[in-house]
Amino acid sequence: MFPELIPARKLRKMIDAGIDNLVSAYGDMLDKAIQPFIDLLVWLEQGLRHCPWWIVLVGVGLLTWTSSRRWQLTLAMPALLGFIGAIGLWDQGMQTLSLMIVATGLSILVGIPTGIVMSRSSWLRKVALPILDIMQTMPSFVYLIPVVMFFGLGKIPAIIATVIYAVPPLIRLTDLGIRLVDKEVLEASQAFGANARQQLLGVQLPLAMPNIMAGINQTTMMALAMVVIASMIGAKGLGQEVLMGINRLEVGRGLLAGLAIVALAILFDRITQAFGQRRQQQEHPA
Amino acid sequence: MKIEVRNIYKLFGTRPEKWLDDAKAGVDKRELLEKSGHTLGLRNINLNIEAGQIYVIMGLSGSGKSTLIRHFNRLIEPTEGQIIVDGKDIMTMSKRELEDFRRHKVSMVFQRFGLLPHKTIVENVAYGLGIQGVSKSIRHEKAYYWLDQVGLNGFENQYPAQLSGGMQQRVGLARALATNPDILLMDEAFSALDPLIRREMQDQLIALQEKLNKTIIFITHDLDEALRLGNRVAILRDGELIQEGTPEDILLNPENAYVKAFLQDVNRGKVLTVGHAIKQPNVTITTNISPQNALKKLQHHGADYACVLESNILKGIVTHLDIIKADQARDKNITRYIHKVATISEGAELQSVFPQLLDNKQPIAVINQQDEFKGWLSRTKVINLIQ
Numbered sequence: 001m002f003p004e005l006i007p008a009r010k011l012r013k014m015i016d017a018g019i020d021n022l023v024s025a026y027g028d029m030l031d032k033a034i035q036p037f038i039d040l041l042v043w044l045e046q047g048l049r050h051c052p053w054w055i056v057l058v059g060v061g062l063l064t065w066t067s068s069r070r071w072q073l074t075l076a077m078p079a080l081l082g083f084i085g086a087i088g089l090w091d092q093g094m095q096t097l098s099l100m101i102v103a104t105g106l107s108i109l110v111g112i113p114t115g116i117v118m119s120r121s122s123w124l125r126k127v128a129l130p131i132l133d134i135m136q137t138m139p140s141f142v143y144l145i146p147v148v149m150f151f152g153l154g155k156i157p158a159i160i161a162t163v164i165y166a167v168p169p170l171i172r173l174t175d176l177g178i179r180l181v182d183k184e185v186l187e188a189s190q191a192f193g194a195n196a197r198q199q200l201l202g203v204q205l206p207l208a209m210p211n212i213m214a215g216i217n218q219t220t221m222m223a224l225a226m227v228v229i230a231s232m233i234g235a236k237g238l239g240q241e242v243l244m245g246i247n248r249l250e251v252g253r254g255l256l257a258g259l260a261i262v263a264l265a266i267l268f269d270r271i272t273q274a275f276g277q278r279r280q281q282q283e284h285p286a
Numbered sequence: 287m288k289i290e291v292r293n294i295y296k297l298f299g300t301r302p303e304k305w306l307d308d309a310k311a312g313v314d315k316r317e318l319l320e321k322s323g324h325t326l327g328l329r330n331i332n333l334n335i336e337a338g339q340i341y342v343i344m345g346l347s348g349s350g351k352s353t354l355i356r357h358f359n360r361l362i363e364p365t366e367g368q369i370i371v372d373g374k375d376i377m378t379m380s381k382r383e384l385e386d387f388r389r390h391k392v393s394m395v396f397q398r399f400g401l402l403p404h405k406t407i408v409e410n411v412a413y414g415l416g417i418q419g420v421s422k423s424i425r426h427e428k429a430y431y432w433l434d435q436v437g438l439n440g441f442e443n444q445y446p447a448q449l450s451g452g453m454q455q456r457v458g459l460a461r462a463l464a465t466n467p468d469i470l471l472m473d474e475a476f477s478a479l480d481p482l483i484r485r486e487m488q489d490q491l492i493a494l495q496e497k498l499n500k501t502i503i504f505i506t507h508d509l510d511e512a513l514r515l516g517n518r519v520a521i522l523r524d525g526e527l528i529q530e531g532t533p534e535d536i537l538l539n540p541e542n543a544y545v546k547a548f549l550q551d552v553n554r555g556k557v558l559t560v561g562h563a564i565k566q567p568n569v570t571i572t573t574n575i576s577p578q579n580a581l582k583k584l585q586h587h588g589a590d591y592a593c594v595l596e597s598n599i600l601k602g603i604v605t606h607l608d609i610i611k612a613d614q615a616r617d618k619n620i621t622r623y624i625h626k627v628a629t630i631s632e633g634a635e636l637q638s639v640f641p642q643l644l645d646n647k648q649p650i651a652v653i654n655q656q657d658e659f660k661g662w663l664s665r666t667k668v669i670n671l672i673q
Contacts, residue, residue, distance in 0.1 A: 182398075182400075184396050184397070184398050184399075184400040185400050185401070185402060185403075187361055187394075187396070187400060188394065188396055188400030188401075188402075189402075189413070189417075190361060190388070191359055191361060191388060191392075191393065191394040191471075192388060192389065192393060192394075192413060192414040192417050192465070193384075193385045193386065193387070193388035193389030193390075193414075193417050193418070194385075194417050195385055198417055202402075202413075202416075203402065206402075206404045207402075207403065207404065209404075
């Protein structure tokens with residue numbers, strides 16, 4: 001037996017009590033703070049679910065066209081979404097889609113500023129990198145427990161768990177992208193008297209954009225990987241179908257929902273990638 | 287004086303102030319690195335740069351030249367020392383003053399161009415004006431003007447990556463000029479270009495400078511370029527100033543073995559001009575001199591010929607024999623006997639006279655831009671200078 005240096009039972013009790021205290025002290029405040037996101041999510045979800053399906057398809061088509069300017073892709077992406085509807089999962093698909101959009105939006109809101117701050121301070125970077133590693137490797141069930149305690153069951157804890165899991169690559173790639181900006185180009189902007197804001201908006205962010213787009217792409221992929229887990233704490237949608245498939249041993253149900261998730265993944269991946277690629281083609285024509 | 291550089295020291299490392307005294311005491315660069323982990327960037331640099339000059343700072347890699355040029359707009363801060371521009375020490379400027387200084391007074395051209403890859407050519411040229419807050423229509427108008435000046439009209443809406451290196455550097459030059467700065471910093475601006483394009487860019491810079499009369503600080507590792515462009519040249523080695531002077535000074539009086547070794551591969555025929563190889567004429571006479579007097583003058587100097595001037599303009603030469611003939615023919619003056627001679631401008635490259643020297647036994651006259659006679663081209667001097 002390994003000698004028990006730290007009394008495990010006591011430690012666990014301490015952590016539990018600490019979280020309990022936090023929940024009773026700040027739970028209400030957090031609920032209020034998160035309310036706008038609930039509203040946004042509900043609004044988006046209702047919008048997508050009540051919108052006639054063909055408008056959604058046309059919308060996806062338009063988005064694909066603006067990002068890629070390739071007509072094959074512009075036809076393929078709505079077709080992919082149409083496939084989800086065709087196998088009878090339209091409603092669940094829209095629920096998952098809105099969850100994804102909010103989670104990705106929140107990740108961008110958190111991830112890009114964090115990445116920018118990290119790129120400016122080597123000290124902060126040293127602190128942040130291990131934290132990001134923990135966020136990515138810690139089994140997501142572990143932080144599902146406190147998240148559920150804070151926010152209860154439903155969409156919000158699902159989104160927060162998703163963001164915790166999905167945001168690290170975006171932070172990393174934003175930081176990396178800014179650090180990789182050609183030193184001479186940055187020097188040039190300084191030499192012309194650009195202040196910190198002008199350097200960031202005019203040079204650093206635009207030049208880091210391919211990396212940031214890659215980060216957003218990664219984030220959406222990781223967020224999709226979370227949908228089944230999110231459904232366990234009450235997020236409705238495609239994940240729930242898969243979960244039901246497992247519970248009832250219905251392979252067909254699980255497979256179809258799984259395919260629909262894959263279809264959504266391809267949709268997100270192609271559209272975000274196309275954004276990044278088209279910019280690069282402009283700057284570096286073959 | 288436009289720019290005065292006073293006692294600039296630069297140490298790279300974590301605690302430069304601590305080792306500054308060693309740098310001042312003259313501890314060798316390598317020794318300092320070993321004992322302190324600090325790299326000596328610059329040691330006691332003093333320069334005086336006059337307005338309207340092209341001032342070349344040259345040295346090999348690691349000599350500190352790129353470090354030094356970044357002090358002029360404080361992209362790098364010195365460990366100690368001042369740089370005084372128009373009477374104001376730029377090291378004392380606040381952040382806001384410095385931004386203003388960089389926006390209006392000084393701009394920079396970079397070795398690898400430093401263009402913004404995501405902006406079009408015209409947006410790149412207008413970049414400095416955009417930083418100043420100039421409205422879009424005005425800054426584009428100015429950008430078009432400067433693109434035209436560097437010969438790049440028609441490329442306005444391309445992206446930098448679509449242009450060749452030489453064209454990209456023209457964009458860099460136009461961008462630097464668009465803010466109408468007094469001072470232009472050029473950090474190895476032409477070093478990344480191939481030789482033909484480099485030559486072209488040098489010519490363009492010289493032509494622009496004749497019109498604009500900026501104060502240009504030009505960094506290069508290429509001595510030919512330094513001697514060709516510079517009104518004055520400073521040579522750096524290991525962060526120290528080795529020699530400073532006009533190109534001719536440096537070429538004709540190298541201060542030490544290092545500079546001498548440097549100069550070995552220089553094509554002197556290209557740098558030195560005919561003006562450096564002038565010998566004064568022995569005898570000059572005017573067109574209306576009488577043959578008798580001319581004869582006396584020649585005999586007095588023991589010369590074979592005399593050059594004939596009329597208010598400093600060379601008419602030609604007359605030989606001893608010609609004057610005797612004139613005397614015998616009882617001519618009033620020697621006008622009939624003047625032989626034309628070949629002339630060459632004093633600003634011409636020395637190497638351009640080699641062919642003439644080879645197939646011309648007659649003296650070659652050197653004249654200045656106003657066609658005034660400066661003297662004869664000395665064959666001996668030419669050979670001595672070239673060696």
